[in-house]
Amino acid sequence: xxxxxxAGPVVVIGGGPAGMAxxxxxxxLGVRVLLVDxxxxxxxxxxxxxxxxxxxxxxxxxxxxxxxxxxxxxxxxVPGGGHRVHLRTGPAxxxxxxxxxVGTRALxxxxxxxxxxxxxxxxxxxxxxxxxxxxxLAKGQGVRVGERVxxxxxxxxxxxxxxxxxxxxxxVAGVLEAAEPVTAWLRxxxxxxxxxxxxxxxxxxxxLLARHRIPxxxxxxxxxxxxxxxxxxxxxxxxxxxxxxVPGSERRVEADAVCxxxxxxxxxxxxxxxxxxxxxxxxxxxxxxxxxxxxxFAAGELTGVGGAGPAAAEGEVAGxxxxxxxxxxxxxxxxxxxxxxxxxxFAAALARAYPxxxxxxxxxxxxxxxxRCEEVPYGELRRSVQEREALGVRAVKLVSRAGLGxxxxxxxxxxxxxxxxxxxxxxxxxxxxxxxxxxxxxxEPPPAEPEPGT
Amino acid sequence: MIVRVDGEELVxxxxxxxxxxxxxxxxxSWRTTRGGGRPRGVFCGIGVCHDCLVVVNGAADVRACxxxxxxxxxxxxxxxxxxxx
Ligand SMILES: Cc1cc2nc3c(=O)[nH]c(=O)nc-3n(C[C@H](O)[C@H](O)[C@H](O)COP(=O)(O)OP(=O)(O)OC[C@H]3O[C@@H](n4cnc5c(N)ncnc54)[C@H](O)[C@@H]3O)c2cc1C
Ligand code: FES
Numbered sequence: 001x002x003x004x005x006x007a008g009p010v011v012v013i014g015g016g017p018a019g020m021a022x023x024x025x026x027x028x029l030g031v032r033v034l035l036v037d038x039x040x041x042x043x044x045x046x047x048x049x050x051x052x053x054x055x056x057x058x059x060x061x062x063x064x065x066x067x068x069x070x071x072x073x074x075x076x077x078v079p080g081g082g083h084r085v086h087l088r089t090g091p092a093x094x095x096x097x098x099x100x101x102v103g104t105r106a107l108x109x110x111x112x113x114x115x116x117x118x119x120x121x122x123x124x125x126x127x128x129x130x131x132x133x134x135x136x137l138a139k140g141q142g143v144r145v146g147e148r149v150x151x152x153x154x155x156x157x158x159x160x161x162x163x164x165x166x167x168x169x170x171x172v173a174g175v176l177e178a179a180e181p182v183t184a185w186l187r188x189x190x191x192x193x194x195x196x197x198x199x200x201x202x203x204x205x206x207x208l209l210a211r212h213r214i215p216x217x218x219x220x221x222x223x224x225x226x227x228x229x230x231x232x233x234x235x236x237x238x239x240x241x242x243x244x245x246v247p248g249s250e251r252r253v254e255a256d257a258v259c260x261x262x263x264x265x266x267x268x269x270x271x272x273x274x275x276x277x278x279x280x281x282x283x284x285x286x287x288x289x290x291x292x293x294x295x296x297f298a299a300g301e302l303t304g305v306g307g308a309g310p311a312a313a314e315g316e317v318a319g320x321x322x323x324x325x326x327x328x329x330x331x332x333x334x335x336x337x338x339x340x341x342x343x344x345x346f347a348a349a350l351a352r353a354y355p356x357x358x359x360x361x362x363x364x365x366x367x368x369x370x371x372r373c374e375e376v377p378y379g380e381l382r383r384s385v386q387e388r389e390a391l392g393v394r395a396v397k398l399v400s401r402a403g404l405g406x407x408x409x410x411x412x413x414x415x416x417x418x419x420x421x422x423x424x425x426x427x428x429x430x431x432x433x434x435x436x437x438x439x440x441x442x443x444e445p446p447p448a449e450p451e452p453g454t
Numbered sequence: 455m456i457v458r459v460d461g462e463e464l465v466x467x468x469x470x471x472x473x474x475x476x477x478x479x480x481x482x483s484w485r486t487t488r489g490g491g492r493p494r495g496v497f498c499g500i501g502v503c504h505d506c507l508v509v510v511n512g513a514a515d516v517r518a519c520x521x522x523x524x525x526x527x528x529x530x531x532x533x534x535x536x537x538x539x
Contacts, residue, residue, distance in 0.1 A: 038501065038520070040469075040522060045500070050469075051469040051470075051471070051522065052467055052468075052469040052470065053469070054468065054469050091521060091522065091524065092501070092516065092517060092520035092521040092522070093513070093515065093516040093517055093520065093521060094510070094513065094516070094521075095513050114498060114500060114502045115498065117497075117498075124492065124494070126482040126483035126493050126494060126495040127482055127495075128497070129496060129497060129498075129499065130497060130498050130499065130503075132498065132499060132500060133496055133497060133498050133499025133500065133519075134499070135499075136499040136500055136519075137473070137474065137477065137496070137499055140471075140474075141470065141471060141473075141474030141477075141478075142474075143474050143477045143478055145477070145496075229483065229493050230482050230483065230493070267502075372497070372503065372505060373504060374489070375487055375488075375489040375490055375492075405504070406504035406507075406515070407502060407503050407504045410502050410503065411497075411498070411502065411503050436504075436515075436517075438513075
């Protein structure tokens, strides 16, 4: 498929809205594309397909090779330019996966984001899920996480979660929004206008909540979960504007599941492995989605959280820029560039309207686990950091063990950084291995490798 | 297809994740933590948190939310830290 003078392939990591759009745009310009995604089917988080249905609804143009069930576990720069991408294909975390290395001079990172979860007493009980988990299980597996479910956190994403739970047959006992979003939006008319399409979607969800008589409460949160081996009830409370609980407002509510989401954390491992600069925790990009590293582009929620539409627009711009770098001669993607600009306005307005306020620290008890993997309670984290005067991320990890467990600080990183006041929260995401590999796999000799640009 | 869950044979469909299968069976937890022996199941649902670990065909530390079941799979609860097979 390569046109004259067009080298390849463009390697795209991530098959969500951003990665699919990047692959399509580059392939349309005659460049070979390799699209790598850990999932069985295309679509990423927003378009999560029901894998029981068995048929991938997304088609990509010829010229795109889609590698499903494939993880990028490491990335290394090649002297003289380009990157070598290390892949593993096969059943997730299985011992017998096939290794492959691919060289590329034009890499598009579109690895998306995951839910931020704030700790509270009992958040480690089975039956407490992230909002995204409830969404992924409902859409992808047709499974509801409970019969009587509370959805809590902050941001407009709580609404589609309540909708999916309802569609899966769960009873949603309430949606609790920690912020006061209505007034927050009204103070930002510019951002609100940029996101008008999203607003249409949100109005639909509001109607659905009304139809199912699901209460929507502002300035309210789940501040504790109760049960021995699983969630049986939760405590909800009204919040001050700074998110401290209002004394006397606590209520015990019976529930068999809680779904919490406080915005999203970008999945930056591959970007950090490539050496890309960050800005406010997200990957910094210019108007053409180029990162600080030549030959590396980034698109989608990795660069800011504005939803699937802006993610796809960024993907298209990145795909065109990557193809151009390899010799294609595209016209500027004017419509996509306009949608990217509007999307950035919306993302900025969203971030301002739904910030995470510091008062959540007051929900914690001394024995509340802060790091779920290494089982580090809040009191121990505080003591070890004070006694040993740990000031940086590495020191905090070593003295407290928080962030040293199997998730490598993905869940606790932003929270521990906040609780201990260490400056560089993104340092929690610097991991030599971007995706888990088994020790036996590391010991295997690498497969024959093509050089970049061939 | 037929799989075994903690020794018990059952019939399931292709496209099921191990987590989807266990939750559909009504189980909310299937491993215990190394330190406190506390029960854990799905938390993030998308492969990030490593709470949902399970033993599949003798290999420990498989993320149940990421792994699709295959015919003949032997799925076992994971207790504390299991040594790699
Ligand atoms: C669980 C979850 C559910 C969501 N559901 C909705 C929803 O219903 N509605 C809504 O408006 N928004 C939803 N969102 C918000 C959503 O993140 C975005 O709107 C949109 O999906 C972002 O698109 P993206 O292309 O940037 O990333 P994503 O859609 O997240 O796609 C990223 C892809 O990259 C893959 N990937 C990451 N790292 C690697 C690696 N190392 N190797 C291989 N593959 C990798 C991932 O598996 C994923 O398929 C959800 C978010 C989450 C976390
Ligand atoms: S539930 Fe988080 S990794 Fe499976």
